[in-house]
Amino acid sequence: METDKGVVLATERYGSAESWKYVSKDGVMERRRDGSEGHSGGNSVFGVFKSVFLPQGYPESVSDDYLQYQFWDTMQAFSSSLSGTLATQASLRGVGVGNQEATVAAATVTWLLKDGTGMLGRILFAWRKGSKLDSEAKKWRLFADVLNDIAMFMEILAPYFPACFTFIVCTAGIFKSIVGVAGGATRAALTVHQARRDNMADISAKDGSQETLVNLAGLLVSLILIPLVTDNPVLTLCLFFLLFLLLPQFVYSRCEPLVCYMLKLKTLRKHVIQLKGISLSFCSFCSPEDLELALKENSMPYLLGVRNGCVCVCLGPEASVSDEIRAMCQAVVLSNMLSSSNSREATGAAPKQQKGHWEMVHKSHKLMDAIFNPLLKGAEAAGWDMKRTLIDWDEWRVEWKTKSS
Missing domain, CATH: 1.20.1250 (Growth Hormone; Chain: A;)
Known part of the structure; x- marks a missing residue:
């Protein structure tokens, strides 16, 4: 770019604070501060303060908040x-x-x-x-x-x-x-x-x-x-x-x-959820039939159960971060189902044949199959970091056998 003050050969900047341009004029290359005409000493004082007390590269190097x-x-x-x-x-x-x-x-x-x-x-x-x-x-x-x-x-x-x-x-x-x-x-x-x-x-x-x-x-x-x-x-x-x-x-x-x-x-905490990767013995898997019901329509590396109104999550060793987030979301959905069911029962509006807990678990699997991927993409689009989770999981991990294996 050619101007009356010379030809701009290159430009550079230091973060978002200052920028310079290299100008060729009469065979000599000069380095000039971009917009130096309005540059005041107050800005340099602020620059020193910023360098001493704020992280390098601020504000690009830190979060918006x-x-x-x-x-x-x-x-x-x-x-x-x-x-x-x-x-x-x-x-x-x-x-x-x-x-x-x-x-x-x-x-x-x-x-x-x-x-x-x-x-x-x-x-x-x-x-x-x-x-x-x-x-x-x-x-x-x-x-x-x-x-x-x-x-x-x-x-x-x-x-x-x-x-x-x-x-x-x-x-x-x-x-x-x-x-x-x-x-x-x-x-x-x-x-x-x-x-x-x-x-x-x-x-x-x-x-x-x-x-x-x-x-x-x-x-x-x-x-x-x-x-x-x-x-x-x-x-x-x-x-x-x-x-x-x-x-x-x-x-x-x-x-x-x-x-x-x-x-x-x-x-x-009104709806208690054990999101800790707890022991299998803590959940309602009291018999082989219970374990079979937990695996029904479940292709995920975790198991959900209900014990005394508490939603339990048992993680498999191969559960990924995405699986952990899905397990958490599904546990919340199942907890809300249980709460709604208990409310209808308390007000006399519940059906005569109350649906069992396992049927609610199966229903929650189908619901998550439909909504979880759009939910995950929406959270990522909104700026959420979905590659790690700070859910307070415990160290229990469960491996189970299916009929096919």
Whole structure:
């Protein structure tokens, strides 16, 4: 392309931020910034900030919801930093800082007990709930935020109950250790979602830089707050509740109300589904006839059964991710069938000859044959990653023999 300023030989760009062109004029090739006439120094400052605190290649290298999530996460972290300052001051006062009658040994023992119980709590929580943190990342992320605020509130109140001080701070230490496990593990799951170029390490590192910047800002504000709240418990509690109630409530009301989310989980669990790849003995396969009924009209590498109103899924060893998703969808369909059948029976509108559970299972197979492939294609077209699943499957796998084999 030829212009009055020369012939453009090539162009290049750095992500979506800046672009250059190579221009040949009078036998000399020059490199010029594209649109440099309107380029201001403010943009270069923003570029440095972006390079320091945002992943390389932003915004193309991260998910579309990255900036929104990081903004609200930063607001929450700032609020938590200030609340943590109030809690730390109360804990120090509780162990005897400023009290001439307090001994160093007693304060050290209290602090060691607090740290020790926290370590035990971390181990126990990871043992009991570690496998849930991937499949229920949002739930445990919210849980960690709320539990962290409860722990800090307990630490603020602890000095006013000297007889129970050690017990209260140890309990708060357990809660904070759970927050550390749940928050860190779910953040890793969210990082996997946000990484669009397998750049999880870069996103995690920049998230650490953002958190450090927020903590520095919180530190500066805390230097102003500490003289105000010292020996002023009313102001301390007022500031804590302001940070605990107003800001988090605003965040959750804008993004996803916590109460509504918990109610939604309760509603989803009304129809119990065992989506864990459970043992064959747990399902209703009590005889060879039951197993034969489970295999009837079923060409999938999983079995469905019903036991005490609970839908059970038994996975075969060759079940793929697509098969797992189909099994989950079919279990939900079967659960709804059972719920509808129970409702008709309760209202007296059920037919005299109630359909058996196995007939519903067979009907669900036919329904999934008709709707699952379009459902899968629609989900992929909408941007869902259908090549992996975070369903909380257990390790049971079942192999069965058919008449033909």
